[in-house]
């Protein structure tokens with residue numbers, strides 16, 4: 084349904100804009116990597132998934148986590164470092180997760196989610212389920228060895244796994260065209276899996292490709308690879324704004340903004356429909372922010388909690 | 404009572420756990436053929452779904468185990484060579500170990516990483532002679548180094564049952580040793596040390612294969628009237644500090660015998676804690692591996708590894724030096 088797709092994309096967009104403000108106001112510590120411009124990828128892929136399917140995400144993970152169904156207010160609470168956060172204020176932006184929804188985490192390490200998703204895909208099949216797993220990663224990850232190791236394993240074991248490459252043209256400042264020899268889908272094809280290239284600014288095109296790949300995986304026919312050509316409209320992370328890295332031009336950014344995935348979809352809907360959804364999202368986010376701000380901060384006495392499932396707490400840093 | 408062989412004890416622990424718990428499986432290189440003996444015969448009884456040969460892709464199969472663990476399995480990952488852990492440091496230390504904390508306790512990650520044949524093995528040279536247990540303990544990963552067959556059985560069982568990642572280092576030098584064992588050996592809890600020989604004058608903390616060397620030295624020194632207590636932590640993390648405290652409170656003297664590099668090795672940590680917290684009658688000492696990769700020639704290899712003679716000298720040394728407090 085277009086309204087569902089639009090609602091999700093709009094939620095991601097406004098969530099990220101909200102997050103930028105909160106980072107700049109020092110309400111969120113550290114840096115976050117915004118998904119602004121790439122919303123169609125997470126939204127289109129997750130629209131093809133079931134609740135019991137598993138995803139692993141990246142440093143730029145908020146979009147995947149929202150699209151897979153996490154509670155937005157608990158995400159904001161996490162980013163604000165509150166105990167009501169999804170990860171009880173232990174994870175923050177780069178590790179945000181909801182394992183109960185099959186979200187095995189954003190990840191601070193490029194390509195690290197690939198083998199984790201492969202293990203989850205294998206486990207689903209072992210359990211007699213037709214559930215699938217999806218690994219999201221950027222163009223930068225296609226030059227990581229572990230991604231290739233995982234593609235090979237997924238191929239030989241015919242794992243129900245989707246490799247979703249979000250090619251936004253850059254890994255921080257380094258252009259994908261400079262970093263990558265040969266084509267991205269050509270590499271995937273070498274591991275003997277269907278590999279397609281889609282317009283990552285068109286959520287319905289992404290969804291269609293994902294549905295094909297998911298059906299292939301559920302049928303027991305193994306992994307697929309989808310390269311989504313997309314673009315991030317803002318810096319690599321919230322701190323880039325002050326860095327003047329100069330690796331791309333304003334004209335290039337403007338050219339891509341014309342293909343804003345929200346606009347591409349909105350043009351297929353009525354203005355009233357869009358306006359109603361926009362209002363709905365504003366209310367959701369306002370409520371989420373209020374919830375996060377009112378939530379308690381963690382007790383410092385609990386700083387060594389949650390490291391181990393059993394056994395003694397980690398030792399303290401001062402002598403007894 | 405029959406005498407159980409260390410390597411067979413590992414194999415039996417895995418077989419017993421795979422029989423008891425269908426979520427347990429092993430993966431790694433050449434585990435069907437069982438190059439290291441840990442999974443010998445298992446493929447015939449449990450099939451290829453639970454005895455999985457992997458391509459030579461340590462990062463991927465180690466991360467794969469974590470994903471399977473999050474989805475409800477209890478994987479055992481075998482590493483053919485100790486230094487392969489370096490290639491898998493990322494998925495163990497940065498992913499599996501941190502996942503529970505990073506998610507605020509949302510999930511458990513019950514993966515066991517086993518290195519059957521850790522440490523130097525005469526002539527295998529620099530890249531096949533590491534014994535990196537301190538590295539993993541330093542990174543917060545539960546780490547065990549069983550010294551005997553019974554402990555190998557019991558600690559492997561506990562590692563598999565544990566809900567956190569655990570690395571088990573089986574020293575190459577003890578794989579062929581035997582120990583009296585009951586019909587059905589038991590699990591050994593993590594974080595529980597073992598007194599191998601009681602004594603009154605000096606506590607020797609020995610780890611892994613060095614336990615056997617320490618026992619030989621204790622025997623030799625007993626002839627000179629020196630009473631050595633040989634204490635084995637068995638788990639490096641969690642470490643049985645209370646067990647060690649009890650021993651040192653009795654003896655007042657401490658020597659650590661540890662086959663990791665000297666700098667930032669386990670022995671340094673034990674000495675530091677003892678100096679801060681335990682009643683010592685003399686400055687403690689340590690006998691460790693030298694801070695260098697293991698050279699090929701056998702006499703050079705031996706020159707860098709902790710030896711019985713060095714231990715005997717260190718024990719005599721702490722007995723000589725009385726500190727007035």
Ligand SMILES: Cc1ncc(C[n+]2csc(CCOP(=O)(O)OP(=O)(O)O)c2C)c(N)n1
Pocket residue numbers: 142143191192193194220221222223224251253254255319
């Ligand atoms: C293995 C690894 N190397 C380097 C980094 C630092 N780093 C973080 S994001 C990033 C760029 C990733 O680019 P890409 O995969 O294209 O994702 P994008 O940021 O474009 O979404 C780098 C180099 C890291 N986190 N992990």
Ligand SMILES: [Mg+2]
Pocket residue numbers: 221222223249250251252253254255
């Ligand atoms: Mg990129």
